[in-house]
Amino acid sequence: MHITQLNRECLLHLFSFLDKDSRKNLARTCPQLQDVFEDPALWPLLHFRSLTELKKDNFLLSPALRSLSICWHSSRVQVCSIEDWLKSAFQRSICSRHESLVSDFLLQVCDRWGSVPARFRHLSWVRPANKSQEPRPMPTIGLYGLEAVWFCVLPEEGYHCLQKALYTPNRNLHNSTGRCPNLESLTLSGCGHVTDDCLGRLLCSCLRLRTLRLENCARVTNRTLVAAAAHGRALQTLHVDFCRNVSAAGLRRLRAACPRLALRAEHSATMIPDQAPRSPPAPGQAVRKLLLR
Template sequence: MHITQLNRECLLCLFSFLDKDSRKSLSRTCSQLRDVFEDPTLWPLLHFRSLTELKKDNFRLGPALRSLSICWHSSRVQVCSIEDWLKSAFQRSICSQHESLVNDFLLQVCNRCPNLASVTLSGCGHVTDDCLARLLLSCPRLRALRLENCARVTNRTLAAVAAHGRALQTLHVDFCRNVSAAGLLRLRAACPSLTLSAEHSAAMIPDQPPLARGCAASVFPAAPGGQCLPHATSSCGGRARD
């Protein structure tokens, strides 16, 4: 029996066991398999291990997408996390090759994937508050947003969660140094049922532009009583967990 004699349901099942590159290769063999590759129901889950994968043509974005993760574990992440005004010309040239990739990709997700339920971004040092706010607006069914080591994420993302994350049940902002204790406390007050993880974020040294270093206390105020939030994961409205 030839593979093209299988019905569409069987072909979709077969494709589901393949990685993105294998799906793309198989789709090049005939128009019938190309149609299966293009079927939105084949793509409920997308995982990317590097930013270069975002530029490939081996996947499809569509309304069936429920879970998206971009986890970049590379030495270049450290360069992305350096404050812009401290980067050397060489470091800026490195970042220029990929600094817009995640934001541009997420804008496509906003336009094509309204049913997205879970997003994980790790090591995405250039993702911005504005992009995340638009994601929250465009994906009203988003239940989990996990951010780790995203240096550009600030209290503005927390405010966007409070304003637009109506379905959000879980928020992680781990190792996001520009999230402050005061911002986390405001989010807790606004969203008492939200499960919140902010491991090390509020205790890290935030970015301070040279002209703002003298007024850092007013830009990143401490929690009431001068106490920072615990480093470990905590549940919004509850006590910190070890």
Template structure:
């Protein structure tokens, strides 16, 4: 018979490989079993990729944020996103209370990324209705190696983000701004003009409003 081997007898490389197949909660649970597992959990090599599926997940302590992070995705595919997408002045009290509970969560998290993850290569945000232009601008400034920026259904993103791309997106190769209703064709054309090498995609972007004729012209 084969000799019995405990998981703690595996070397660091094997344990890291094992941990890489686990989700964040499972990694955290295993880290609580002994000091050796905790050390593996805290190894930066384990945290080059982070995927989140709701703002609530950003507040958990089941992951590490640091310079090793290369790929970050925050995608909230929920009916609740529709509430976030309502203009503030149109929201009722219930809708405002709902948004107040999480409206700063993603922005605050991305500010942490700005401060702690300078080697970020790729960022994907979907359904993040409270993310602002200022936050993306800071991220472009602080993560100079960012190659991919994909924004989908982020209603507070405007042409100011596109302007930031032309100023600070020196390494950017791919830019998606799908279903971001406050992006204009004028802003997109400016990116195409200033950054011709960037692969730009913008699905379901409304046309720029046609200016009303002057009264004297009627």
């Protein structure tokens, strides 16, 4: 009996025992297995042990995603945790290779787009090239509260293509597109370049998020706690361990605002936070100080 003769449920069960690379390699053998690989039901859980895995095409982001974890345990995490103004040129070059990987990936999780081209993502009305026709209403598809109404003159054919892209579901969405509104658990460990803005946007998009675990995320501050109180409607557990820029005052305010939230902040409030950059002395300032003495 050939593997392709199995029904879809059996194939999904077999795929579930494989890691991401093995699933991708098996999917390359025939279109039927590729179709199983692209089934969102196969991808409710995603775990990444290094940042380079985020750049691969061996997984699928879809509304079926429930749990996501990115845990990077490397010596380079210590370099990422250094304040930017204290880094040497060599350290900055190390960070430049990966500093945007996690943030870009999380923005893909937040992305509510499928196959709509980027140049159409902020349009709320579209009209064909024939100006005698009235503008045709399209859904408001701005990302976060579109403040202005935009118009785009498109050929009649282009309008229908855009309309089809907006209303046709696309299952073949790999790691470059797709939003995961049903995400319930997110774990980030050693992600030193993740910012409050990125986490705030994720909290606004994933309204079913119940568990958020952050460990050794140097750029996470009290603003993430404020975003959790404002937008974490379903949030039940929040860990901010070894996040040095989270203060005791911010934790107290969050506990007061969300008394039912299971909050843990191991060593976060006791660590030394980032310091403001020290400007170098102006030319001649040291000489003047010496003369005044």
